[in-house]
Amino acid sequence: MKFKLRPAFYFLIPFLIGIITGNYTSIPVFWLWLSILICLIGSVVARNRKRYLCYILLHIAIFTCGMLRLELATVPLIPHHFYDQPVSFTGKTTYQPERGEVWEACYVVGQVQLLADPSQTVSTKVLIRFDEPIPLRYGRRITLTGVLHQPDTKRNPGGFDYRAYLSRQNVSGIISHQGLLRLGEQSGFPPLRWIEALRLRTERTIDDAYVSFKEPSTDGLHAQLLKGILLGKRGDVPTETLDMFRNSGTFHVLAVSGLHVGLVAMFCFVAFSKFRVPMLTFRIPPKIVSLLTIAAIIIYACLVGFRPSVFRAALMASLYLFARIIDRDADIYNLLAVAALALLLINPTQVWDVGFQLSFTAVIAIVYFVPKMENPIRKLWETPEDDKSNRLTRYRKSALKWLVLSYLATFAAQIGTTPLIAYHFYRGYPLGIIVGPFAVGLVSLIVGVGMASVIVGFIFLPLAKILAVINHAIMFIFLKLIGLFGQEWGIMTIAPPTLGLIAVYIALILGITHWRFVYQQWKTASLIGLSVVAMWVWDSGFHEQGRLLEVVTLDVGQGDAAIVRFPDRTTMLIDGGIQRSYYDAKRQKQAEYDVGKRIIEPFLNSNGIRELDLVVLSHPDIDHGGGLGYILQNYRVKRVIGIADVQLDSQIHRRLRSIAKERGIPYSFPYAGEIDLTGTARLNLLHPIDAASTDLMDDNKNADSLVIKLSYGEVDILFTGDIEAEGEKLLITSQQDLRSEILKVPHHGSRTSSSVQFIDAVRPRFAIYSLGQRNQFQLPHREVVERYKERDCKQLRTDQLGAITVKSDGKRCWFRFSVLP
Known part of the structure; x- marks a missing residue:
């Protein structure tokens, strides 16, 4: 089995390794340039004396060129204070033949100017989204006003990193067109215009x-x-x-x-x-x-x-x-x-x-x-x-x-x-x-x-x-x-393979392809195979989390969804975010946004989860139960709680109940007591307290929210749904132990919840808000934020941090955020 190294590989391999290395390091451009210069001079000096040293220095220079090229390509082009501000733009459309005759959006290059301070401008490439489709062509001059936004990064594990995708196309921001729009003459490279x-x-x-x-x-x-x-x-x-x-x-x-x-x-x-x-x-x-x-x-x-x-x-x-x-x-x-x-x-x-x-x-x-x-x-x-x-x-x-x-x-x-x-x-x-x-x-x-x-x-x-x-x-x-x-x-x-598993796969395929070599050189082949297996074992050990509890509050916009993975790999899903159908006026057809499909499914798949031991519907509001329908239809679910076996005036409840019946999933609406799920942690349902204090037939679904306390060792986490002040009062008077280190803030931080008495009863060290960016309800309300702040409670928000992951060994807690603060 021979491998002939082609000349282009002498340049590609070190250059590629340099790019990958540069992604994990940050070295000033000056020092990179200096390193390249020193290596090139050294390779010239050593070319006739020590040929191997010449090659080594040349490869180091190419490696450093890869780092330098990445550093030059990832320089931010728009100052951070430009984002979420009204701006004007003047520039030209780039070549994008796939858009057809009428464009809903387009890439442009030109000048972005702050309307609040016209002296501040920046030259960059941005994506413009128009409020209605317009006829455009390559090289068309365009002037407009709008609001500049920073593209979303990956806000949930398993999600799509739109910011990185646009960055690979040198796009630094998105302008949502509002107000002025003026089209000028067409220019550009004539052959591209003809094509x-x-x-x-x-x-x-x-x-x-x-x-x-x-x-x-x-x-x-x-x-x-x-x-x-x-x-x-x-x-x-x-x-x-x-x-x-x-x-x-x-x-x-x-x-x-x-x-x-x-x-x-x-x-x-x-x-x-x-x-x-x-x-x-x-x-x-x-x-x-x-x-x-x-x-x-x-x-x-x-x-x-x-x-x-x-x-x-x-x-x-x-x-x-x-x-x-x-x-x-x-x-x-x-x-x-x-x-x-x-x-x-x-x-x-x-x-x-x-x-x-x-x-x-x-x-x-x-x-x-x-x-x-x-x-x-x-x-x-x-x-x-x-x-x-x-x-x-x-x-x-x-x-x-x-x-x-x-x-x-x-x-x-x-x-x-x-x-x-x-x-x-x-x-x-x-x-x-x-x-x-x-x-x-x-x-x-x-x-x-x-x-x-x-x-x-x-x-x-x-x-x-x-x-x-x-x-x-x-x-x-x-x-x-x-x-x-x-x-x-x-x-x-398929669960995403680890590096070790990919190495085993490659070794297996190459072994089958070169079976004669494996047969003739079985000692060498065995050594290689054992090395790959050892790499797989060590890699698996590196990814093994041990006996840790993991709670992920997903960023589902204005809604709620949390996934709990217990140390024995038992999995629980609490709520499923929103699901709604709407008419897309731009594309002139019905469209659907389902958190279950868009956010929860990618998370579950990225973690290799195909079975849910328990699904909890805190209450049948569309922003809590809308996405659960997709999950119940596409995953193996052992049990659902929060669905009463009565006909309620709720489309979400009727839909989920119908799906559960159709798929033979046991469902119930329990009252206060212990939930039997896993021996590694305790789950206590604190609310609704009993049937006498619960009216499922009234219009206030928030009052019927399931409140669950999860206890793992010395760490307690309280999930509260959309419970409001009246429900909080019932919890306090029931004299149940509400004390918890981590609190999922009730009702997304609305002023109708998080009463002073309730916060004092829970005494949280961390408060997690699940809410949407720039939501129309302007949540969380300022007075609620102040209440937690006055009690030295650390407040974490999905609209700012993306998905919030908590891991605990029963004594300590570690937090990880999808979006760096």
Whole structure:
């Protein structure tokens, strides 16, 4: 087993390690520049005396260059005091071809000016969200006023870090348009303006050729699908269709990537090679064919936008064809390293982009594994040079080769990307191995016929409609295939793998691939295997938390949701945040926001939790019970408390009761007493006290809130729902022990709760508020905050700190916040 180190890797590996190291260190730019200079001078001095020292210093210089490049790329461009302030903006729109003709939002570069102090300006790139869609183009000058916001960071474990995502695109803020909007003349780089116009014309041609009056819904879906496959425009594809692609493991065909660039390059290369001038024997020379294909690849990359996968594939294909032009061999690993190095030089933060990681990992897996899997079965389609078999036999063998290699490429890509998909999305798509090769084949046909129909449509639309009929048939079969395999039963929910587990996975795959080496060099292979297993064991021990209680108050906006994990891994969910449907005026369709799906599910999946031992509904308000419906429907729940077996005047209660009955989940509405759940901690229900003092049929659902005291060793935590002053008084007069070190503040800090007597009875050291940023109720109320402050109680708020995690060993407590204060 030999490994040939390609020249580009000499630069890529230390540069990449430097970027990753720079993310965890902070060294002033001056010292980085000085280190690079010293290392370069030292390598020049040592090049003729000590060659190994020269190489070491050169690699250290490249490593430091990686740190320097990251440091220069992550300098904040907007002062913090600009955020949440009225601003004016003057600048130009950037190139963003995926937005179409009417834009709801756009990236712009220009000057941001504080309206309160016009002398303060900053040049930056921001995202503008308009209050209504407007027609815009690349390079259009724009002047407007609005409020500048800082993008949200990851506010909950398992959530999406929108700030980091925008930062990777050099976007520092979001302006919500309010008031003035003035559009000026269009400028910008002329070739990009021409390509943007070409894309818009392409979209119109697809609509004209593929949408008919007879079947507008089906044809419209096919037109949207073709624009998604060919141009990467997924926004118009229905959510149900997108879910089918995700579930079947074929979502990548709707994200323009190396597959699409490769297909476009192949079709263009074949078309240029076969081109003939009528009545003449003229044929385009091979080098000119390569040059024209490079031009087509660059135009297509600009047409769909230079996302990492497209940039990688376009650069690799262009370099490969350029090598043909200059009569040089092109090494695929070297091309891959050059593409990665170019991307990281342009934007080093791309190394944390999921698309970057998946794209390069998939290609590496295909290039490495496919030749090794292909060799034993190559004889199935190979024909000797003197073979005189008929054309049908050759076609049959070519088709077999294409089918087998398509399967092997899909299988290899899945082998390579499975750990990354599990780590980022907590999912596995085993059906992708089955449906993948057929999907790739059908997508190849859709792209080929789609390109032909668009090019013909530019010249003669009726002929393009004939080609569209062929593509309609292919897409009909394609959607049926995706629909068959795109059900939820095809998804595997996976806990995110640790570094040690990924190492075991890689070692296992390489061991199977190089089984001959393992057999012949079994001592060496055993030593490597034992080392990897030891790494896994140590890594598992490092992640083991021991006998700790963990309570996570999730940031669900204006609502409540908390997850408790006991030392024996028993899990309890208290409330589920909001769930509501609304009409999205911008997109002109119904939309749904469900905390259970958006926030609680990612948290549970990121922690490998598929079973909940107890779900608690404190009271049936929409901001507490709305998201529980999704959880009850999609997770194994052993028991629910807080749902009375009576018909209440509450839509949330009726819905949750119906789901619990349908899924056979035991439910009840208990009164004060001990809750039997785990032997590692005590759970006491303090309120409602008894049936006599509780009226479930009245309109005040807050008065019926379940109040639970969790005791673990010497640490007590009190969960209070939305209990108000009257309920607090009942608790005090019941003479139950309310004393708790940590208090979940009642009713989000409303003045109707947290009475002086109640706070004095609880005597909390820490008070946790669950509330939304800039909420319309202006919670917490000032007088409530002052009450806790007067008693030296540390106050923690989810609107400021994101999710708040408390860990305790029964004597001490440790706090961790998703957003640093």
